[in-house]
Amino acid sequence: MALSITPGEKYGFFTDTSICIGCKACEVACKEWNGLQSDNTVFLADSFDNTGALDAQHWRHVKFIEQVADAPTSVGNGQAWLMMSDVCKHCEHASCMQVCPTGAIIRTEFDSVFIQQDVCNGCRNCISACPYSVIGFSSASGTAHKCTLCYDRLQNNMMPACAQACPTQSIQFGKVDDLRAVAAKRLDAVQAGGAKNAQLYGADDSVYGGLNAFFLLMDKPEAYALPNASNSVLPGRNNLFGYLAALVTAALAVIAGLVALRRRTEPRPAPAAPVTPDEPAEAPDSAERPPAEEPAPARGESRRRRRSS
Amino acid sequence: MPLPLLAEHFARPPDWGVWILLYFFFAGLAGGAYVIATLVRLRGGDGPVARTGYLLAFPCVLLCPIFLTVDLGQPLRFWHMMVNTSPGGLGLNFNTATPMSLGVWALLVFGFFTFVSFLAELGLLPFLRAGVALGTLFALVGSIFGLFIAGYTGVLLSVSNQPVWSDSPVLGGLFLASGMSGAAAAIWLLGGRRGPVAAGDFEGLEVAAAYFAVLELLLLLVFFITVAIAGSLGTALRLPWTLLWLLALIGMVLPLAGLGRRGVAVDRGGAAVLTGNATLVSVVVLVGVLALRAAVIGSAQ
Numbered sequence A: 001m002a003l004s005i006t007p008g009e010k011y012g013f014f015t016d017t018s019i020c021i022g023c024k025a026c027e028v029a030c031k032e033w034n035g036l037q038s039d040n041t042v043f044l045a046d047s048f049d050n051t052g053a054l055d056a057q058h059w060r061h062v063k064f065i066e067q068v069a070d071a072p073t074s075v076g077n078g079q080a081w082l083m084m085s086d087v088c089k090h091c092e093h094a095s096c097m098q099v100c101p102t103g104a105i106i107r108t109e110f111d112s113v114f115i116q117q118d119v120c121n122g123c124r125n126c127i128s129a130c131p132y133s134v135i136g137f138s139s140a141s142g143t144a145h146k147c148t149l150c151y152d153r154l155q156n157n158m159m160p161a162c163a164q165a166c167p168t169q170s171i172q173f174g175k176v177d178d179l180r181a182v183a184a185k186r187l188d189a190v191q192a193g194g195a196k197n198a199q200l201y202g203a204d205d206s207v208y209g210g211l212n213a214f215f216l217l218m219d220k221p222e223a224y225a226l227p228n229a230s231n232s233v234l235p236g237r238n239n240l241f242g243y244l245a246a247l248v249t250a251a252l253a254v255i256a257g258l259v260a261l262r263r264r265t266e267p268r269p270a271p272a273a274p275v276t277p278d279e280p281a282e283a284p285d286s287a288e289r290p291p292a293e294e295p296a297p298a299r300g301e302s303r304r305r306r307r308s309s
Numbered sequence B: 001m002p003l004p005l006l007a008e009h010f011a012r013p014p015d016w017g018v019w020i021l022l023y024f025f026f027a028g029l030a031g032g033a034y035v036i037a038t039l040v041r042l043r044g045g046d047g048p049v050a051r052t053g054y055l056l057a058f059p060c061v062l063l064c065p066i067f068l069t070v071d072l073g074q075p076l077r078f079w080h081m082m083v084n085t086s087p088g089g090l091g092l093n094f095n096t097a098t099p100m101s102l103g104v105w106a107l108l109v110f111g112f113f114t115f116v117s118f119l120a121e122l123g124l125l126p127f128l129r130a131g132v133a134l135g136t137l138f139a140l141v142g143s144i145f146g147l148f149i150a151g152y153t154g155v156l157l158s159v160s161n162q163p164v165w166s167d168s169p170v171l172g173g174l175f176l177a178s179g180m181s182g183a184a185a186a187i188w189l190l191g192g193r194r195g196p197v198a199a200g201d202f203e204g205l206e207v208a209a210a211y212f213a214v215l216e217l218l219l220l221l222v223f224f225i226t227v228a229i230a231g232s233l234g235t236a237l238r239l240p241w242t243l244l245w246l247l248a249l250i251g252m253v254l255p256l257a258g259l260g261r262r263g264v265a266v267d268r269g270g271a272a273v274l275t276g277n278a279t280l281v282s283v284v285v286l287v288g289v290l291a292l293r294a295a296v297i298g299s300a301q
């Protein structure tokens, strides 16, 4: 039966890391469908990872996290190899959208977060804001890039390429509410199987108001380099205090300036006799001499000032 | 409830480099120079300090959009900052959540004020000349934008999820104070180069520069405290940025140690002149202003 994708509904991913086998089919499918450049593959000496991170050319990235116990333990306990197919979270409260000055980042009719390539001017403000290090800058296009949730496929009733390619169904695509129900059941099953650290990440609104692409993790978020609930802060949090600090500084600077520049109106004694400065100035220009009512410092005063320093 | 300043960072650096550094530097100088000039005029001064301030602000502002545009990935789309080009998008972009959007508009408005004041200083707009009420009012309004331009660049960095930048809310204040210091030094260098000067004018500037330096030092202290609380002090102070922080510090301390006491001397004819020592201090202050911004921008990325 053909998939029916309805505009106005919330769509996203449920990525179940407990069944990810690290095959990277998602990475390849994403690259193929979206026409992303291939890599100059290098040996990263980081487990099975050879693409490094999400960026302008990698909209899916499989993380390999090796957790090896410090001391020997019994078989099956103490060693873990976490794998996670990472992607843009299509955050409900999206940091990237908050700071984009051109309005290039929009929320689509499927509730995904999308960068309009013909609007983006490559200022890179979104890159400094995305807390998941998702967005990359392409020097080829001069713009910012990230996962589009396969916007073009969605418009044609096709599921995103990564979800379609995933052989273990670690990546599931669907309506976010449906996926949340599936995820809750799966979490119960995984925990019942003994994985006590397993938890859902982004399925509720504790992280950036909820993530349309959320995860079942086998450890705490920090183990996967993901901000936890108390760290999920938006860049705009610093607007108020940032401007307030600048305002207070501005007020103090203006007062300081007004007080300091008042000095010039204080009467000073007229010059008693000429004196040579330590460092000779250029030839005097009589047209620019101080007016009579503003006499220059007296000889003695000037000498005192230099000696005391 | 989480502490607003405590954040673990996983954000990628935006690779803002030399163009943004130059923009921040000249924006600080432009805003500072305009405000100092206005303050001098408010106190009744009509000497080279105010004149130099107004003449300096406009060329500095003129450089700003050039640096900003060159830094863009798509320079020819610089106008997308102001005009919403999304299909069905309405009119102008004005995103109050990001200082980048507000800053572009403020730069445009401030550019207008600096241009008009520049013309007035050249004697082309007599109705705005010094001492005329309309001119004072015009400069006062322009100074509000000047203060904004000098400081918002710091707020722009804070409004991110980058380490160091987003760990302190005082970057805007710090950049503003440093912009005022830098502008005082630049006015000193440019306004005092041509022999005799109005001594009172420049003595006032010496003292103002010292006050601005005190403000900078206080804000730098608060900056380091807030960054330390967030756990990013190590990132901020790592090499080679330590050296730039030191340069910035020297640029803040020198006006307190030297500029305020050595700036003005008297020549054979009894006219006030600026000493070479003060000139040197001014150069160091300007280098410090640049180093501060380079340290902030670079250490976080």
Ligand code: SF4
Residues within 6 Å of the ligand: A087, A088, A089, A090, A091, A094, A095, A096, A097, A113, A129, A130, A131, A132, A133, A134, A135, A146
């Ligand atoms: S993960 Fe990053 S790029 Fe994706 S929506 Fe959230 S803030 Fe934006």
Ligand code: SF4
Residues within 6 Å of the ligand: A099, A100, A101, A102, A103, A104, A105, A115, A119, A120, A121, A122, A123, A124, A125, A126, A127, A143, A144
């Ligand atoms: S780089 Fe593009 S998408 Fe990102 S903030 Fe700038 S204009 Fe918006």
